[in-house]
Amino acid sequence: xxxxxxxxDVAAGRAFVNRIRDMVASTHRPGVLGGLGGFGGCFELPxxxxxxxxxxxxxxxxxxxxxxxxxxxxxxxxxxxxxxxxNDILTSGAEPLFFxxxxxxGKLAPEQLAAVVAGVAEGCRQAGCxxxxxxxxxxxxxxxxxxxxxxxxxxxxxxKRALLDGSQVAVGDxxxxxxxxxxxxxxxSLVRKIMAEAQRPDRPGPGYDWAECPxxxxxxxxxxxxxxxTRIYVQPVLAALKxxxxxxxxxxxxxGGLPENLPRCLGPNQSIHLDVAAWPxxxxxxxxxxxxxxxxxxxxxxxxxxxxxxxLVPPEARDRAIACFADQALAAYAIGEVVxxxxxxxxxxxxxx
Numbered sequence: 001x002x003x004x005x006x007x008x009d010v011a012a013g014r015a016f017v018n019r020i021r022d023m024v025a026s027t028h029r030p031g032v033l034g035g036l037g038g039f040g041g042c043f044e045l046p047x048x049x050x051x052x053x054x055x056x057x058x059x060x061x062x063x064x065x066x067x068x069x070x071x072x073x074x075x076x077x078x079x080x081x082x083x084x085x086x087n088d089i090l091t092s093g094a095e096p097l098f099f100x101x102x103x104x105x106g107k108l109a110p111e112q113l114a115a116v117v118a119g120v121a122e123g124c125r126q127a128g129c130x131x132x133x134x135x136x137x138x139x140x141x142x143x144x145x146x147x148x149x150x151x152x153x154x155x156x157x158x159x160k161r162a163l164l165d166g167s168q169v170a171v172g173d174x175x176x177x178x179x180x181x182x183x184x185x186x187x188x189s190l191v192r193k194i195m196a197e198a199q200r201p202d203r204p205g206p207g208y209d210w211a212e213c214p215x216x217x218x219x220x221x222x223x224x225x226x227x228x229x230t231r232i233y234v235q236p237v238l239a240a241l242k243x244x245x246x247x248x249x250x251x252x253x254x255x256g257g258l259p260e261n262l263p264r265c266l267g268p269n270q271s272i273h274l275d276v277a278a279w280p281x282x283x284x285x286x287x288x289x290x291x292x293x294x295x296x297x298x299x300x301x302x303x304x305x306x307x308x309x310x311x312l313v314p315p316e317a318r319d320r321a322i323a324c325f326a327d328q329a330l331a332a333y334a335i336g337e338v339v340x341x342x343x344x345x346x347x348x349x350x351x352x353x
Contacts, residue, residue, distance in 0.1 A: 006140065007106075007107065007138070007140025007141065008138045008140060009107075009108060009138070012108050012110070013108060013136060013138060015110070016108060016110055016113065016114070016136060017036065017037065017136070019110060019114055020036075020114060020117045021035075021036050023114075023117055023118055023120075023121040023131075024036050024117075024121065024131045024133075026121055026125065027099075027121050027124040027125055027129070027130050027131040028130050028131075029097075029128065029129070029130050030046070031043050031044045031045070031046055031097060031098075031130070032098070032130045032132065036133060038133070040133075041098065041100065041132035041133035042132075043097055043098050043130070043132060043155075045157065046097075046157065049157065049159055050159065050160075050161075051159060051160035051161065052157050052158075052159065052160070053094075053157065053158050053159070053160045053163060054155055054156070054157055055089045055092045055094035055155070055156045055157070055158055055163075056089065056153060056154065056155045056156075057085045057086075057088035057089040057153060057154050058085060058151065058152065058153035058154075059081070059084035059085050059088065059151070059152070059153075059254075060081065060084070060149070060150055060151040060152075061077050061080045061081050061084070061150050061185055062185060062186065062188055062189075063188040063189050063192060064077060064080060064185050064188045064226075064227075065077055065148070065149065065150065066188070066192060067188065067191075067192070067210070067223065067226055067227060068227065069146055069147060069148070070210065071210055071223050071227065072112075072146075073115075073223075073227060074112050074113075074115040074116045074119070075115045075116075075118055075119050076119055076227055076228070076229040077116060077119055077150060077227075077229070078101075078116050078117060078118065078119025078120035078121070078122065078123055078150070079119045079120075079122055079123040079126070079229035079230065079232070080119075080123075080184070080185045080229050080230045081101060081119075081120060081123065081150050081151075081152045082099055082120055082123025082124055082126075082127055082129075082152065082154070082232065083123055083127075083184075083185070083229065083230035083231065083232045084185055084230060084254065085099065085152055085153055085154035086099070086123075086127040086129065086154045086156070086232060086234050087230070087232065087233055087234070087252045087308075087309065088154075088252050088254075089154055089155075089156045090156075090233060090234055090237055090238075090250065090252070090309075091164065091249075091250040091251060091252050091265065092156075092158055092163055092164055092165070093158045093162050093163055093164045093241060093247075093250075094156030094157060094158040094163075095128075095156050095157055095158070095234075095238055096127050096128065096129035096154050096155070096156040096234060097129055097130065097154075097155055097156055097157055098129055098130045098131070098132040098154070098155055099120070099123075099124050099127075099129050099130070099131050099132065099152060099153070099154045099155075100131075100132055100133050100134050100135075100152060100153055101117075101120050101131070101134035101135075101150065101151070101152040102134060102135045102137070102150070102151045102152060103116060103117070103134065103135070103136045103137070103148060103149075103150055104136075104137040104139055104142075104143065104148060104149045105136075105137070105138060105139070105143055105147065105148035105149075106138070106139060106140050106141070106142060106143035106144060106145060106147055106148075107138065107140060107145065108136070108138050109146070112146070112148070113136070113148065116148070116150065119229070120134075120152070123229075123232060126232045126234070126235070127154075127232050127234040127235075128234060128235060128238075129154060129156075129234075134152070162241075164247065164248070164249050164250060164265075165249075166249050166264075166265050166266055166267055167267065168248040168249060169248045169249045169265065169266055169267050169270060169312050169338060170248065170314070170338065171270060171338050171339060171340055172314075172315055172337060172338060173248055173249075173312040173313060173314060173315065173337065173338040174312070174313055174314070174315050174317075174318045174321075174334050174336075174337050174338075175262075175272060175274065175310050175311075175312055175334070175335050175336040175337060175338070176310065176311045176312075176313055176318070176321045176322065176325075176332050176333070176334055176335070177278075177279050177307040177309070177310050177332065177333045177334075177335045178231075178233055178236075178237075178307075178308065178309040178310070178311070178325065178330060178331075178332055179231075179279065179280065179306055179307065179308070179331055179333070180230075180231060180253075180282065180304045180306050180307060180308035181228045181229070181230070181231045181282070182225060182226070182228040182282050182284050183225075183226055183228075183284060183285075183288075183303060183304070184229075184230040184231070184254075184304055184308055185230050185254070186254050186255045186257075186302070186303065186304065187255075187302040187303045188226075190288075190292070190294070190302055191226060191288065193292070194208075194288055194291050194292035194294075195207060195208050195210070195222070198291045198292050198293075208222060208291065209222075210222050210223035210226075211223060214287055216283045216286060216287045217283055217284065217287065218283070222287075225284045226284065230308075231308060231309075233308075233309045235328075236325055236328040236330050237250070237309070237311070239324075239328060240311075240321075240324050240325070243324070245313075245317070245320070245321065245324060246313055246314055246317050247311050247312070247313055248312045248313060248314065249265035249266070249311070249312040250265060250309065250310065250311050250312070251264060251265040251309070251310045252308065252309060253304045253307055253308045253309070253310065254304075254308075256301065257299075257300050257301050257302055257303055257304060257305065258274070258300055258304070258305065258307065258345050258348060259300060259301055259344075259345050259348065259350055259351075260301075262310060262345050263343040263344060263345065265310075265312065266338065266343050268343065269340060269341070269342070270338050270339070270340065270341060270343065271338070271339050271340070271341025271342060271343060271344045271345070271346055272336055272337070272338050272339065272341075272344075272345055272346065273336050273337060273339050273346040273347045274335050274336035274345060274346065274347040274348055275335055275336055275347060276347060276348055278333055278334065278335040278336070279306055279307055279333040279335050280306060280333075281305060281306040282306055285299065285303060285305055285306065288303070295349070296349040297349035297350055297351045297352075298351065299349075300348050300349055300350070301350075301351050307335065310335075312338060315337070318334050322334065
C-alpha cells in the first residue's frame with residue numbers, strides 16, 4: 001500500500017502548488033521576504049511607525065461554500081474569505097499586511113481549487129495585502145466528492161495611538177453606512193433552508209432552484225445574487241484615515257447582523273438609533289423575507305440588510321464623510337446617531353429574548 005492508494009496524491013499536491021505560484025506572487029507587496037514553499041511566511045514590518053501594533057483576524061466562508069459547490073462556481077468564495085478577515089481588522093484602523101489561507105478537501109481537484117485560490121488572490125489585491133502562504137490539506141473520507149472548506153487569517157498594522165477601540169465615540173456621533181453588495185457571507189444556513197423548504201405560491205411543492213430569476217431580482221438568478229462576493233472596504237476607508245478624516249469607530253456587520261455587531265464599537269453607556277429608511281436594501285433581502293416568511297426581526301438578526309460597514313464620525317463631519325466616499329465612487333449614507341443607552345441598536349425590529 002502507499003499514500004496514493006489511501007486517497008492522498010502527494011505529486012498532485014506539488015503540482016498544485018506550482019500551479020498557484022504566480023497567483024500568489026501577484027499579490028506581493030513591499031515587506032514580503034522569500035517566496036512560496038517555506039515552512040513559514042516572512043514579512044518585514046513597514047517603516048514609519050513609532051509604536052506599531054499588529055492586529056489579526058480569522059474567519060471562514062461558512063455554508064455559502066455549499067452554494068459554490070452546487071453551482072460548480074468557485075472563483076468568488078476566495079474573495080469572501082479575504083473580505084471577512086480584512087474588513088474585521090480594518091475596524092481597528094489597521095492596514096492589512098498579509099493573509100494566509102487553509103484549504104481542505106477530500107480529493108485534490110486542480111481546476112476547482114485553482115479557481116478558489118484565484119479568488120483569494122483577487123481579494124488580497126483588492127485589500128492591498130500579500131497572500132503570504134497557506135496550507136492545502138487532502139483528507140479522503142472526511143469530505144465528500146467535490147467538497148472543500150476554507151479558512152484564513154489576516155494580519156495588519158496600526159499606530160498604537162491611532163487604534164480605534166470605542167473610547168473615542170461620543171453621544172451625537174453620526175453613523176455613516178457603506179452599503180453591502182448583498183448577503184455577503186452570513187446567514188446561508190437560513191438561505192439554504194428557504195431554498196430547499198419554502199412553500200411556493202406559484203406551484204405545489206416546496207423549494208426553489210438556484211437558476212430561477214424572480215421578478216424582484218430584475219433578470220439576475222438566485223444563484224448569481226447569492227454568490228455575489230463580500231465587498232472589501234479597505235482601500236476607501238484607509239484613504240479616509242490617511243487623509244486625517246475624523247473617524248471615532250468602525251463596525252463590520254457580519255453574523256448576528258446590526259443588533260449584535262454595531263454595539264461592539266460603542267462605549268458602555270451608549271446606544272445607537274438607526275433610521276431604517278435611510279439606506280437602500282438590496283432586493284435579495286426582500287425576496288428571502290417573502291419566500292421564507294421570515295419575520296423582520298429575524299431578518300435583522302441574521303443578515304446585514306444592506307449595511308456591512310459602519311463608521312461613527314462627529315456630526316460636523318457627516319457631509320464631508322459622505323463626500324469623501326463619493327469621491328472614491330462608493331455610496332455612503334447617514335443612517336443614525338449615537339445616543340445615551342445600554343449598548344443596544346434602536347429603531348430596528350428586534351427579537352424577543
